[in-house]
Amino acid sequence: MSNEYTLYGAPMSLYTGKARAYLIFKNLPYSEVFSSLKIYKSIIVPKTGVRFVPVLKTPGNEYLQDTSNIIDTLEQRHPQRSVMPTTAKQKLVSYLFETWADEWLVIPAMHYRWNKANFPFVYQEFGKVITPNMPKIIRAFIGKKIGAKFKGFVPLLGITDKSIPAIENWYENHVLPLLDKHFCEHDYLLGSKPCLGDFGLMGPLYAHLYRDPAPAAIMRKIAPNVAKWVERMNxxxxxxxxxxxxxxxxxxxxxxxxxxxxxxWPVLSNTVKRLDTWIDQNPHIAEIPRTIGEHNFTIGDTTHKRAIGTFHQWKVQRILDCYHQFDSKQKLSVDAFLQSVGGLNSMQLDIKKRVSRVNNKLVLCD
Structure with a gap:
């Protein structure tokens, strides 16, 4: 049996960037297969039941979907070069950065990809999914049609004319400068070794914000140390x-x-509250839909509407499970730290109805 993994994904795929960087750091042998339409039809959908990449095929012919699940599984099987800190504050912060990157930095990632001058580059990238061997003009035409579907997700994330100025101000004047200062002083988030949170950041900061032409120029100008970190992670x-x-x-x-x-965190907390209500109102529906209405979110001084993403609760559970596993001595240290960054009350969130991933679908725990 081969010991090689197979990563099904794409260069322009946000979460493929996270999985790829992890495999590289772990020194695990792998090959990458571009997720063309043929691959979607013959492998991704039949093997996982969903249409999301990346998918990782293990040497034992398992097909793992979702990057958090992929990393959790491989950390157990390959404990060498672990990306999980063993100390309490660092472990919790690593989970916090993973969820922030996976579920919040996707906002600027999607905005800067679909609302900026990244064309025809992006259309060429998406055109390869359907027509990888066709001339560029055909790929661009097909890619524009595919891209229209992805661009349609942008308003669901709360990215509209009302919120765009706040999103750009937040990303360009806060996120990038703060990360740039950090990566000027440290190779990775928590030292000279990447943690789970670093790999979370690689999704949006590489595939969209480093590779796409318009945000790439912004990153290199405002945050050259972030660009160097991206390159180091690869x-x-x-x-x-x-x-x-x-x-x-x-x-x-x-x-x-x-x-x-x-x-x-207010968005995550409200997601838990709204999902609890939705489950009460829909007791006979086995599979939880990916969205269940809308709620408010705030960036800077701007408040707007966005879809409620139910998968966020599963990510919150990971953070809270990490927090609640600490012993009393660890809690003292962690709680003092959380108090200093305004997060202690957040960790007291009570989830009455836990969810889990079963066959890559979100379901209510028994």
């Missing part, structure tokens, strides 16, 4: 590196963490 590292001693969280991350709890 290169094999001979030296494993270490997390910072004494469970230290760098000061350069504190403002980002504060904004996470101020801006993203």
């Amino acid at each position: 290169q094999p590292q001979d030296i494993e590196g270490v997390f910072l001693d004494d469970d230290v969280i760098p000061d350069t991350l504190l403002e980002l963490l504060n904004r996470m709890f101020k801006e993203q």
Whole structure:
């Protein structure tokens, strides 16, 4: 049996960037297969039941979907070069950054891809899915049709004329400068070794915001150290590196963490509340839909509407499960830190109806 993994994904796919960087750092043998329409029809949908990439085929012919699930599974099977900190604050912060990157940085990622001058580059990328061997003009034509579907998701994320100025201000004047300052002083989020949160960041910061022409120019101008971090994350590292001693969280991350709890966490908390109500109102529906209506979100001084993404609760559960596993001594340290960044109350969120992933679908736990 071959010990090689197979990654089904695409260069322009946000979450493929996360999975690829992880496989590279772990030094796991893998080959990457472009997720063309043929691959979707013959492998991805039949093997996973969903139409999402990346998908990772294991040496044992399992097909893993969702990057958090992929990383969780491979961390158990390949504990060497672990990306999970063992100390309490660092472990929690790593989970927080993963969820922030996966579910919040997707907002600027989608905005800068579909609302900026990235064409025909993006159309060529998407055209390869259907017509990989056709002339560029055909690929661009097909890619524009495919791209229209993805662009249709943009308003669902709350990206409209009303919110775009706030999104751009937040990303260009806060997120990028803060990350740039951090990566000027540290190779990765928590030291000289990447953690789970680094791989989360690689999704939006690589596939959309580093590769697409318009946001790439912005990143290189405003945050050259972030661009260097992206490049570092895509290169094999001979030296494993270490997390910072004494469970230290760098000061350069504190403002980002504060904004996470101020801006993203109310959305996550309300998602839990609204999903609890939806489950009560739909007791006989086995599979939970991906969205269940709309709610408010705030970036900067702008409040707007966006779809309620039910999968966010599964990501919140990961964070809370991490927090609740700490012993009393760890809790003292973690709680003092959370209080300092405005996150202590957030960790008290009570989830009455837990959800789980079964056959890559979101369902209510028994």
